[in-house]
Amino acid sequence: MLRYTFCILASFLFCGAAFGQAIVLKDGTRVPDTEFTMDGDKIVRTLKIAGSSATTVLPWQNVAYLDWPEPPELLEAKSLMAQAKADEALAMLKKSLDFFQKFEKIEGNWYQQVFFAYVETLSQAGKFEDTIKLLPLLRTLPLTAAQKMTLRIIQLDIDRQTSTEYTSIMAEAEGILADTDDSAVGASIWIIIADIHAKKKEWEKALMAYLRIPVFYGTQMQRVPDAELKAGQMLVKMKRYEDAQAIFSRIADSYKGSAIADTAAKEKAAINGMKNEPEEEPEAPAQKS
Template structure:
C-alpha cells in the first residue's frame, strides 16, 4: 500500500506540473513545449533532440502556429517580485524582453502578449517613467482588455493627469470615486499613492505622510508598491523635521532592500540628516507650514516626493 501511495503521489506531482506547462500549438495539432523553442530576431527557433544528448535547431515558420497554451507568464511574476524589492529597472527589462518575444504572437488565440504589454505599461507608470508611459497609452487602448485591466488603465490615466494638471480637487474627487467602486487592493494602493503625491505637491506634509503610510499598513500585499511608499513617508518626515523618525525609516529600507534603487536613495537621504534630532512641531502639527519657504538649497516638493506610481 505505501508503494502504491507514493506512486500516486508522484503521478499527481507530474500532472500538477503539466497543468502549468506552456506550449505553442501548431495548426496540425502538435504541441511544442516552451523548453523546445525560443524567439530570436523575430524567428521561432526550435530545438530538436536527436539522441545521445545531441540536438539540432531549425526555424519554425510562424504561419504553422495556430495558437498558444500559456496559462502562466513567469516574466510577469518575476517582474512584480523585483518591483517588490525596489528593483524597477530590472523588472522593466524582463518585461521589455518578454514583450519583444511575444509580439509576433499578438493576434493568436491564447497569446499572453496583451497581458505582458499591459503589465509593462503599468510598471512603467509605477516606476515613474512618465514620458514612456504616455507614449504607449494609445497602443494600450486598442488592446482587448479585461474589466480589471480597464480599471487599471483608468488609474494610469489618472496618474498622467496628476502629473500634467494642477486641478488637484477634481483629481482627488476622481480618485475617491475609483476607491468607492472597488475593494481591489492593487487599485487602493495605486490611488492612495496618487493622493499622497498630491498632498506632497501642496506641501501638506502630514496628510501626505498619512496617505503614503496607508499603503504598507492597509495594502501590504501589494509588495511592489511598499518600498517606494515607505521611502516617500520618510521624505515627508524630513519635511516635518522629524529627523530621528525619518532616519529610522531610511535605515530599515537600506537593510530590507539591499542593492535596490530604493535602498540607494534611502541611504542618501539618511546621510543628509545623519545625527539630526527631531524638532518640536508647530501648533498645527506641522514643522513646516504649507506657505513656508523651503530652506536654501532644499529640493522642491516634487523632487523630495517623486511621482507616485
Template sequence: MKAAIIFSFLCLFTAGLHAQALVLKDGSRIPGGQFSIEGGKIQQKKTLSNGQSAVVMVPVENIDRLEWPEVTQVLEAHTLMSEGKSKEAIETLQKAKDFFKPLKSVKGSPYNEVAFALVETMDQAGDFDGLLRALPEVEGMKWDKTKEFKLRIVKLNMDRRTSSDLEAILGRAESLLRDTDDSNVAARLWITIAEIHTRQERWEQAFEAYLHVPVFYGSQGALVPQAELSAARMLAKMELFKDAVGYYQRIQELYAGSEIAETAKKEMLPINGLPNKADKVPGSKNKEKDKQESPKTAANPDSK
C-alpha cells in the same frame, strides 16, 4: 535594447516548462525549451537522425495556438517590486513583452497581459517616459472591467503629472476610491492621492496618505517599498529629521541591496544626526476633521 533579442525558453521560462508549448495547425506540439525567438523569428530546435542538431524556422501562420498557463516574469516582476527593485522589474517585463511580440496574434498568447503588467509597473515605479511609450498600445486593447478600472488609474496618474488642476484630479481619485473594494486598486489610489498632496506641498496629508499602503494594505507588497520611501521624504519635508532617518534606516534594512535602499541611504545622509524641529509635532490639528472628510479610510483593508 539590442536589435536582435534572443531568449531561450530554457533560460526565460523555467517553471511549468512541460505545460508550455506551441501547437501547430497540423496538430503537432513544440514544447517549451525546443524553440527560441531571435530577431522576431521563431526557431525550432531539432535533432537529426545522425545525432546532429538543426534549427528550423516556424512561420507564425503555421501556429494554431500557444499553450502558456503562466508567465513567470509577471510574478517575478511583482517580487522585484516588493524588494524595491523597480528597474529590474521593468526590465524583466520588457524582455518578456519583446519575447512574446512575434506571437501576439496567436491564440492563447499572453502578450497583452505582459504589456498591461509592464504599464502598471512603469506607473508604480514612476517611469513616466516609458509609460508614455507603452500606454497607447495598451489603451487600444480590450480588457475586462477590473483591468479597465486599473487603466483609469494609470491614466489618472498621467494627468496628475501633467495637469495644473490638481484639485480636480484629487476629486477624481477620491471618487474612484469610493467605487472600489479591491485592495490593490485602493492602495494605488492612496498613492495617487498622496502624490497630489505632495505636489501641493501638503506634506502631512501626503505622509498620512502614503502610510495607508503599508498600514492597511501590507499584502500589496509591490506598492509598499515606494510608499515607505515617500513617507520618509514627507517626514523630512516636515523637518521631522530624526523620524525621517528612522524610516530611511528601516528601508535600508528591509530592502538591502536594492535600488530603493540605495536611494534611502543617499537621501538620509544630509539629515542624519539632525533633531526634529521642536515646533513640528506629528499629527495634525485637523486630523479628526481629515478622517471625517476622507472618501474611504480603507476599501477592504488587509487589517480587517
C-alpha cells in the same frame, strides 16, 4: 497491482509534461519550449536524435496556437517591485513582451496581458514619459473591467503630474475609493492622494496618506517601498529628522541592492545626527484694541 500503479503514475507524468509551454502545429505536433528558440522573427527548432542535433525553421503558417500557462514573469515582476527592484522587473517584463509580441496574431499568446503589466509597472516605477508614449497603444486593446480601472488610475496619476487642477483630481480619486474595496485600487489611489498633498506642501496630510499603504494595504507589496520612502521625505519636511532617519535606515536594510535603498541612504546621510525640531506653534490671532 504494482505494475498497474506504475503505469498510472507514468501516464500522469506524461500528461503533465504534455501540457507545458509549447507551440502546437496545425498537424497536432507539440513543440515544447525546450526545443525551439527565436532568431529574430524565425522559430528555430532543434531536435536531438541519437546523440546528434539538427535544426530547422518552422514556417509561421504551420503554427496553430500556443499552449502556454500564465507566464511566471507576471508574478515575478510584482515580487521584484516589492523588493524595490523596478528596473529588474521592467527588464523581465520587456523580455517576455518581446517574445509574445512575435506571437501576437497567434491564439493562446499572452501579449496583451504582459503589455498591460509592463505599462502598469512603468507607471508604478515613475517612468512618466515612457508610460505616456505607450498609453495610446494600450487603449486600442480590448481590456477587462479591472484593466479599465487600472488604466483610469494610470491616467489620473498622469493628470496629477501634469495639471494643477488638484480639486477635481482629488474628487475623482475619492470617488474611486468610495466605489471599490479592491486593495490594489485603494493602494494606487492613496499614493495619488498623498502625492497631491505633497505638491500642495501639506506635509502631515501627505505623510498620513503615504503611511496608509504599508499599514492598510500591506498585501500590495509592490507599492510599499515607494510609499515608505516618501513618508520619510515628508518627515524631513516636517523637521522630524530622527523619525526620518529611522525610516531611511529601515528602507536601506530592507531593500538592499535597490535604487530606493541607495536613495534612502543618501537621504539619511543628509540629515544624519540631526534632532527633531519642536513643532511651530500657530500664531495667535491679533487682539482687537
